[in-house]
Amino acid sequence: MCNEMTTSLKTEVLESPLEIVLKGSNTKFITAFKELLLHPVYSRPTLQFIESSVKLAPNRARVLAESEHGRLIFIQLLKQTESWYSGEDNFYLHLLNSIISQLLSADLGNLFLSTFSEPIVNEDERLSLLKIVDAAIDSLLERKSTTLDCQPLLEILFRDFTTASAQAIPFIRSADTSPEYSDSLLSQLTNIWNRLIVLLDIYQTILDNQPSLKPEILKDNIIEELVSLLGEAQKSLPRRSKLADLEKSASKSSSGNVSDHDDLDPKDFPLIKGKIIYLLGTLVQENKQVQDLVRQLQGLELVLTNCIIDLNNPFIRERSILCLRYLLANNPENQDFVAKMEAKETVSEDALHEAGYETELVNGKLALKKRT
Template sequence: MAASTDSALEISASVAGILNEKHSPEHLQLLKTLTAELREKYYRDAVEEEVFSNLLKVLTSLREELQAADADGEDLRLQLQLTAECFRAQRNSCVQSPRNQSLLRELGFIDVSLKILSFFLTFNVASKDAVFEPLRCGVQFLGNLAVGNQTCKDDIWQLSFPDLLLQLLSVEDEKTVNYASMVLHTCLDEARVEDLSKPQNIKLALRVMELCMTQPDLDWTVIIATQHFLRSSALVESMYSGMSHQERVTLLELLFAQLREEGSDECGIPPSVARFLASSFQQGCGAVLSLATGSASSDEVLQEALTVISLLDVLCEMTSDHKQFMFLQDHPGLLVTTVELLEQVHAIGKASKNIFSAAQNFSSLSIDDDSSSHSPVISFKAHLIRLIGNLCHSNTNNQNKVRELEGIPLILDNCNIDSNNPFISQWAIFAVRNLLEHNTQNQELVAALERRGAADYSALKELGFLVEERDGSLLLKPVRKDS
């Protein structure tokens, strides 16, 4: 179906007429008619360049009028409505139309639109809501202009990165922020993500991560973080160093979720990120110990400890059936740090009643409870044991190292059920299995512990396992139901 030539000419002439008359509600209705026509594909495909040229003249004129306007003037509201409608028409014209995208770019719409948006961000008007409407429409236009059009992406990026994009993501209007996030996502590529890691640009990346924490329902920011940010080790390291501990926890939660997604062998997280996180865990893990002494009275100390706990969770997931991260078994000092931390936590918990002490209060784990009332170190000791087990899987050097660090009796001493560490018994059994597998020296050590009564196997038996010596080797086997 072809657009009526007479109708197209009439609209074009009417748009041009706005420039020569005092603004009126009739002009707003005229632009709304153009917006409605541009929703139809047949009109978008047939619209003449002259219509866009006249629309750009109207938009440019409105920009000049707004800059000179009185913030309390009577004409301001109509000027803002007219600007919003121009943006709507521009937005609609770009839908599934590479031809119109290129045409609007060539005519200069990007530069004028960005200058108007920049002006709105500093416009001191009594009612911010009046500015939000054209602001939203203008950002939507940029998003539609950029979709599938690399040249438009390049121009938008060049003219808005990083300051204007950062300002748009900081507007006190959720819809504007969401649309700006979509524009950022559309324009990003591998090289631009690397640009974000530079000191002068890092604030933009940090703002995206802040939005992931404070407004998790904004899907675009989460998509940006998982599909772009987590794939760059340079950016992850730059962001991490500039983040609060609370923001680091958000980053680590996104990493954890990415690792757990189906098909996670292609999660896109580079090995260098895993190395960085392992080193960060080693450097900061002592912060958790402060939780037992009461020295964690400040929120900052608590958040630092929670960061360590989140790092441990990510490392456990990375070393669980993710072949691309199993090089962490050889990460310098990681296993030693984990065993020593387990030893410290276990000793502190036994020395006096504190946050690391074993408990039998299973009612506190009710799914109806408010999770905020739970201990911040729930499962921490269990996850330390899990990480040790992962790092020792089919790795003789690490098996031997745990024995030399006297970690085997330590793990066996954690086979008892503990409500502060759900599944700690199962993780201990898992770790023991990995420590004993094809390792005669470790098997002999456990056998000697049993003969001396130094290890209590009753908990293992209650869980359905039996430690049995056979032909000089120690086996961990299920107990028969009738035994």
């Protein structure tokens, strides 16, 4: 059928706007479209046709979300995305990134994130969409000449994050028992872990490039969600900081036999704690209300306990020390809290020094002061 429909597409579809095809009632065109996206020869020109149509008039991409046929085609793109990520040819991902970038630039990102959620798409397709959105936001914000307003995306990003966090917690609580999962459950766990990673990265990218959106992000209960997830992770997830682990990692690195994350096990939810602490550091900076909230949620001690090396969370020590510095800055209550922990010998003196503080006796009590 694919060969039979190719001629029709060339003479009727490629000469017509994308809207005519996707809004039409001819299901043969849609079936052919889907088959062409799977075809090793015709998938390229078909994707190019969609990309060029959207590029010429980004607002016409609404039809991909608002028409039944458009949704079917876009879902087919999402189904293909993971195989494109694992392939060596970046051509398809480049075109897909261009399509999503056009959508975001035309303020259609919220429409697509809202439309292509469950039950319209499954969890794997949702993850593919988030990955593409993450890459597109990153590339758009790198271009200083491009204007991208991420504010409309925040509500649905927070919804996705709270959903993924809730789904992750049962798996995280089981991590210290070293459970054996079925293939289906392991696939679900890996999907949840990846979604959390991508969402944390999106938040960080937005804050790094559009810090003015921090108040909007804080309007949601993002601090509560982050500290809660960090607390669950701290209680149950294994920490790889033993000498044997460090020596093994150093040996692999020196021999060139290891990539950044190829020895990480999704069941340990690696990278999560480090990314949460990094994001917390960005959110608490120069904001006493948020600094206090983190302390009230027992987040300050969580940051303090991560001022050590953990191979499951590269750079977590450095990120924790930086976050600690922001938590203590111009905040006497937080400084007093840490001084009391130091008196109980539950705080690393080295970590305090690297954060720019040291202890001193004042009227017989330990207090923190800035190092000179």
